[in-house]
Amino acid sequence: MKYSFRNDYSELAHPALLESLLQASNEQNKGYGLDKHSDNAKQLIKQKLETDNCDIHFVTGGTQANATVISYILRPFEAVLACSTAHINVYETGAVEATGHKVVTEEGIDGKLTPAHIEHALKAHYDEHMVKIGMVYISQSTELGTVYSYEELKAISDYCKEHNLYLFIDGARLASGLAASDITFNMFKDLCDCLYIGGTKIGMLSGEAIVLFNDRLKPYFRHHIKNKGALLAKGYVVGIQFERMFQDDLYLQLGYQINDLARFLTNELKALDVPFFSESSTNQIFPIFSKEVMESLSELYDFEVWEPVDGGFAIRFVTSWFTTKEVCEELIEDIKKLLNHQQ
Amino acid sequence: MKYSFRNDYSELAHPALLESLLQASNEQNKGYGLDKHSDNAKQLIKQKLETDNCDIHFVTGGTQANATVISYILRPFEAVLACSTAHINVYETGAVEATGHKVVTEEGIDGKLTPAHIEHALKAHYDEHMVKIGMVYISQSTELGTVYSYEELKAISDYCKEHNLYLFIDGARLASGLAASDITFNMFKDLCDCLYIGGTKIGMLSGEAIVLFNDRLKPYFRHHIKNKGALLAKGYVVGIQFERMFQDDLYLQLGYQINDLARFLTNELKALDVPFFSESSTNQIFPIFSKEVMESLSELYDFEVWEPVDGGFAIRFVTSWFTTKEVCEELIEDIKKLLNHQQ
Amino acid sequence: MKYSFRNDYSELAHPALLESLLQASNEQNKGYGLDKHSDNAKQLIKQKLETDNCDIHFVTGGTQANATVISYILRPFEAVLACSTAHINVYETGAVEATGHKVVTEEGIDGKLTPAHIEHALKAHYDEHMVKIGMVYISQSTELGTVYSYEELKAISDYCKEHNLYLFIDGARLASGLAASDITFNMFKDLCDCLYIGGTKIGMLSGEAIVLFNDRLKPYFRHHIKNKGALLAKGYVVGIQFERMFQDDLYLQLGYQINDLARFLTNELKALDVPFFSESSTNQIFPIFSKEVMESLSELYDFEVWEPVDGGFAIRFVTSWFTTKEVCEELIEDIKKLLNHQQ
Amino acid sequence: MKYSFRNDYSELAHPALLESLLQASNEQNKGYGLDKHSDNAKQLIKQKLETDNCDIHFVTGGTQANATVISYILRPFEAVLACSTAHINVYETGAVEATGHKVVTEEGIDGKLTPAHIEHALKAHYDEHMVKIGMVYISQSTELGTVYSYEELKAISDYCKEHNLYLFIDGARLASGLAASDITFNMFKDLCDCLYIGGTKIGMLSGEAIVLFNDRLKPYFRHHIKNKGALLAKGYVVGIQFERMFQDDLYLQLGYQINDLARFLTNELKALDVPFFSESSTNQIFPIFSKEVMESLSELYDFEVWEPVDGGFAIRFVTSWFTTKEVCEELIEDIKKLLNHQQ
Missing domain, CATH: 3.90.1150.10 (Aspartate Aminotransferase, domain 1)
Incomplete structure (x- = not known):
């Protein structure tokens, strides 16, 4: 082959990240992500996002990030709306449902939703015999390699705000998604309630950064991460890598x-x-x-x-x-x- | 300080493991633990366990390992029995309960259970208005640093077999636990249904090996790991480390x-x-x-x-x-x- | 109006049922469905089903029956396949998902599935990154008032047996469904693993009978009913009504x-x-x-x-x-x- | 015997309730508890409670009521605190845990908790590695037949308010509990966030009234009841009985x-x-x-x-x-x- x-x-990690890890190999760091590297990494990410008003948490995988975020946001009788091709609908072996929530789907176009799709779903779920749609899940880039433009994302964001729906953006491939669109890091704070910045697929050993913009989503999120088995003892392993990723434009x-x-x-x-x-x-x-x-x-x-x-x-x-x-x-x-x- | x-x-990883990781930094490996390093690591572990008749899976944390194993073993109306000081009862923010199962506790002695404790719990749960106790959870070493002797563990094992209870041993600190007791790796195949061999606490970046001895616990376990958000994309990162740990007696x-x-x-x-x-x-x-x-x-x-x-x-x-x-x-x-x- | x-x-209960209830108003009966009326009702139903080899349990609603059965049958990583118009998919506010399981849907024809639909779904769920389809759910009659013929049901049943899928028939409107098809009570024992015989919609105050044909589905089902909050203290209220319904051909x-x-x-x-x-x-x-x-x-x-x-x-x-x-x-x-x- | x-x-229902049911046997009523009898029953109960500012919902069993209320109130990482002898801890086959929540227990005195017990539990759960205690569950009367005095209940209520804990009172045997204590219906609105008024054990066929006093607990509760399989199609059967129970002092x-x-x-x-x-x-x-x-x-x-x-x-x-x-x-x-x- x-x-x-x-x-x-398929490959371990970008050399710059390995180098940063090796530099820290004689340190003692606090456990569970309360270390200085994680703190610094979060600061660096906030600078890119151009806001201090968000909470950032590191976990180790995409399915884990998605299930943790969605089960935190939704009430028991609520569902998440996604494109039928979405990762949470097809490729997560029911991880979201395992936390008790239905994934409602619309067919979408090229792996993407529009406000019209969301409206269609809302109209079909009108009383207490149906799940209440509580949030919208999209990904940038999508499973089909497509991206939302700023205009498209803004339209969805506006629709969600008008209809009291939380908006969560899965950025498992956010580096590629941003590089291919007219959306920049500093826009997210106004566009969504939660974003996850993917690390594994762009060169980290593992690591995803969950960014919570909406104040209502912040309290006790660490409790929730632990409850979902996703609180890493050596959180600094992820922190060191994100620190390196965001100390320049890597x-x-x-x-x-x-x-x-x-x-x-x-x-x-x-x-x-x-x-x-x-x-x-x-x-x-x-x-x-x-x-x-x-x-x-x-x-x-x-x-x-x-x-x-x-x-x-x-x-x-x-x-x-x-x-x-x-x-x-x-x-x-x-x-x-x-x-x-x-x- | x-x-x-x-x-x-508190520390990154043992130098020998870092070296092994660096040696693999120019490889391309299959995802999700289907790579050659993971295969080899599993073979090496099986040699220590002195059996081929077990399935081994790698995950990245103790709470994750525990919740994944317990929710796989139990039926919805079943509970796990543990010592009241057990990690799953106190320090996992309800991760086991989040999968739908009660943790029934007995006070134990020095962090350990005896057959008498198990019997006490079984007698208290006698009909369909109470949870059915389906498995026993113990750890080696315990939260209090104590260890089970072979005789003690054998007594629990025998009791569980007689009473159709699965026995799961949490080995988050198994290296220390084995070094302090008269129990050796080759004994587990006859003593328990499932063992998790801890890596994080003995020098790995992260990584725990779940060993399934009981044939009934093997089918579709990979589906279950994914369902619990615990299937690592770069599974070989853990595989490489376990490979190094078990290629000699490290x-x-x-x-x-x-x-x-x-x-x-x-x-x-x-x-x-x-x-x-x-x-x-x-x-x-x-x-x-x-x-x-x-x-x-x-x-x-x-x-x-x-x-x-x-x-x-x-x-x-x-x-x-x-x-x-x-x-x-x-x-x-x-x-x-x-x-x-x-x- | x-x-x-x-x-x-919309109406309380058929006069014959009310009369039977009143006749029992001076009795003392055992709780939780262990009374003589429930026993007798089960015997009468078994006569209609022409088999003794089944377990019967009474609950009080359709959503409750469905969620209880499905969560008993499935493993955590498994899903139930249903027609997209199915009650469990549309009208149960995510009750099945609340027990941790995805409802996978196929569009179906007139509210009904065929083996081709099931095959399509099986092919789309081929590895551990997707839910494993563990059972098929159909209803007789369907949400659209249509019914399966014997030939149609037999084809589904055969397909399920060949592919190790449990088959569950929701009979919320079974009286009407049987009266409109060439299927008779005595056929179910050979056709499905579980059937629920609806009482509420044919004139009972409330009451649904869950019939478990498959031996693997029998143990500890009462534990599971209680675990799902569905074990009625005054089970005899349902038992008396089913007794009357099945003592003749009512x-x-x-x-x-x-x-x-x-x-x-x-x-x-x-x-x-x-x-x-x-x-x-x-x-x-x-x-x-x-x-x-x-x-x-x-x-x-x-x-x-x-x-x-x-x-x-x-x-x-x-x-x-x-x-x-x-x-x-x-x-x-x-x-x-x-x-x-x-x- | x-x-x-x-x-x-053990007995069907009080004659006065049966009479009320028979009087309604020629009516057509709206389904799912939206009927005039249920409306009227709720009004009558509100009069006894001396407040209009509460929402009332009818379900059919105690375990169902408890699991529905508790899973509505708690966030995923939160637990309910109860006396170790409590119904939810011992006699519900893990129904609360099945909704994902730990039941934390304190030993209590004669089946009752005091503020000191609650304080002890709060102190033992101090960071994100432990469940957060989100609510306190007590029952009036208790499993041991004892009752809280007004003074005792007021002390618990005050403690809960000070510490941001929801207080839920299980009144499966509330008629007996009130008749034996100095607590009256009109006090609950100031004492707790949620009360369930038991009907089954005081003479109804089945039926429990969940009363939500706290405004934060009201929205979408009907969605949640349905999600938990507890929304009765013929809700008026319970409504008629509560209407009769509360139209005078029965x-x-x-x-x-x-x-x-x-x-x-x-x-x-x-x-x-x-x-x-x-x-x-x-x-x-x-x-x-x-x-x-x-x-x-x-x-x-x-x-x-x-x-x-x-x-x-x-x-x-x-x-x-x-x-x-x-x-x-x-x-x-x-x-x-x-x-x-x-x-």
Whole structure:
């Protein structure tokens, strides 16, 4: 196998983060995220968010972050609304439901919701025999690699505020999502009640930062993290990595870097008339190949087969901080050969 | 502050583990614990356990491990029986109850249960108006630093088998617990249905190994881990560390090392006529000091104040792989001065 | 208001049941369903089911029955598959999810599932990142008044057995459902793992009978009922009513009676060229009227407005044991007048 | 068997309630408790409570009422504090824990808590590693037949208000509890956040009234009832009975009536030097008999054997609205014979 484009969590950690960890290897730090590195990391993130008025907590995985946040926000009879392709609906083995809450879905467009979708869901849940929709969950970028523009996100945010719905943004791939959109860190404080800034998929060993903007969501959140089994004893391991990510622009730089490589692949493939399953501008792209090409390619590279479509299979290539321009060029060359051979 | 004896998770990770992690920093590995390091680590652990007939899964924290295991084993109307001082009863913010299950408690002796305690609990839960006790939870070592002897554990194990109770052993501090008792790794397969081998507290960044011996507990456990938000994307980070821990005797060696230092402290303090809150043979010890000595000492060292007792306060010193003989000797010298000063 | 066709639970209880209750008003009975009436009722039901090899338990509501059964059957990481229009998906305020389980849905046809739907769902849930589908939920009759034929139910049953899926039939309106189909009581033992026989909607004060056919579903079910807050202190109140319902053919007779009245309404309305929202053969029918007719009619009769459709509104008429031929004839006359007036 | 003193739910319903039900047997009523009888019943209860500022909801059982209220009040990481003998701790098969919450217990005195107990529990739960105690649960009368005086209840109420704890009073046996104490209906509005007024144990077929005084506990409670499977389709069945209970003083009269009979039994037994397990002033009394007397008595009467004690067994006699003076006198005569025979 030449290389794996299967996902963005196949490699240990970005060298800069490993270096920061090693520098702290002779320290004694307080447990449970009450250490100086975590404090500093939170300060640095707040600077990027351009607000002091938020609480930040570190956990170690996306499903964990989502289930912890959603079960904190909702009352027992309330549900979260999401796109039917959403991670919480499809890929979390019922983790949200395990905390007692229904995930109500709307089909969405390209993995995204609009105010019209939310309105449709609200109208369908009108009395006490149905769950009350208490919050909206979206992700930036989405499962299909698409992103919300500022205008799109603002429309959802306004709709949620008008209708007393909490808005939670899953940023498992936020670095890539921000690098591909006109949304910047400082906008979130006005747009949503809660944001999670993903670390694992952009080069951390593990680590996700939950940011609570809404004052009503702040009290006793540490109790809730522990209640959900998500309070890490060595919280400083995550703190040190976020500290490094946000002491300069490393977090966002990596987002641009992986998007550039994905765009290179997209452009090259389009030049070869390869069709795509979705219009992604982020680090996940979904080209469509014939069964033969897909199978031959799978002997050289590792990737995920997304789903069968007309004309073959949509597959997923994911670029990561570890991916080089060289390996991308090699991939394109190999695809060219396979496509030529097919004709 | 000269040094922290507060706990055994104040320091990043043992140098040997960091080295192993760095060696893997240019690899691409499969996600979700399906990588070669995790496979190898599981093989090495199975060799120590002297059985192939068990399933092993890695998660990242003790509360997470406990809640995941207990909620997998129990039916909805069943409860877990534990000592009233047990971690799951006191220090997990209701994480087990959050999965729907009552923790039934017996007072125990020195943090330990006996068959008589289990019998007492079974007799008190006799019909459908009470929870059915479905499993017994014990820990080795306990919250009070004590350990079960083989004879004691065998008695509990036999009782549980006779009464159709699953037995789960929480080994958050198993290295220290084994080093202090006549129980060895190869005995567990015959003694319990499930064991968790703690990594965080003996020098890993994070990581706990859940070992399922009972065949009925094996199917779909990975589904359950994901359902509980505990399936780590970069599972190989934990796998690499357990691989290193068990490729030789490092895991157990560290257990002996920290117990030796704790015993040194205990012996020195007893020579100074310092009384103890419990008879610990492991890496947590609970000396009792007057309020004055405790307060003066807290200006030099960090430690946990366990609880007020007659004659002052029981405090907790915990030794870790990071603790040196030198710092222990310095602590004793400082205590000597404070005790002399007090007289 | 002349009459309410809103539902089949607007009236206290069938006179024969009230008489049986009054006859028992000077008795002392054991609590929690352990009384002689409940025992006798269970025997009578078993005779109708033509099997002794089942356990029967009485509870007091449909949502309660569904949530109790489903949470007993499923493991924590498992989901129940249902039609998207199913009661458990739409009208139970997340009661199933409140017990920790996702309701996976397929769109179905006329409120019903086929093996193809189940297969589609199974294929979409193929690894540990998705819930495992553990059971299938259907209802007889459905929310749209339709029924499964024996052939249709047998196909689902066979599919479930082949694929290790439990099959649960919600019979909130079983009397009407059986009276409208070629399925008889004695067939269920071979077709499903669990059945609930609805009492409330066919004339009981309240009461639903949960029938467990599968041996694996029997142990400790009373514990589970209590755990779900569904164990009635005066269980004999339900027992007496089921005893009366099944001591002769009253249960099924009432099913035929209400279906006949609904068929009368359907035939008369079709003669008036009134279109229908679904092809119901049971006691719920869904005619479509213009907004004007619907509103005028609502001044005379009470009924549920189901949903807006092309050409006006689908409304629901439900017949009950209390409904008379006379009131149905009067309804038709009033509708005739409104339709004439409209032209 | 001459008579059952086993409990106060062995008999169908008080004749006055049955009469009211029969009078409504030709009515059509709205479902789900939105009917005129339920409305009227709530008005009548509010008059007794001397406040309009409360919401009232009817459900069908005590465990159901408790689990519904507690899971509505608490956040996921919060626990309810109760006496160790409390119904929710011992006799509900983990129904509260099934909703995700720990029941923290204090031993109490005679089945009752004091502010000192609450303070002890609060001090033991001081940081995010422990559950946060969010509410206090007490019952009037208690499981041991004892009652809180106004002074005792006021002290608890004041303590809870000072410490931001919700106070919930389980009144499964409130009629008897009020008749035995100096507390009156109009006091509750100032004393607690939520009260449940028990109907089943004082003569209703089934039915408990949940009264929410605190404004924060009112919104969407009907959603929550449905979510917990506790919203009765024929809510008017309970409404009619509460309407009758509170249209005059029937509810409280029955409380006095059953207490009088229990007091008669107590006085007679004390005259015979029979010792008691607790000092009950309500309709549950706990005399102690030798094994021989207990066994002989059990051939004549049905009752619950509470627990073995020095000198034999504490047994429980419960009087109900169905119990007559004659049967009590006969019981005393039979006990006299057994005691004489024993000597």
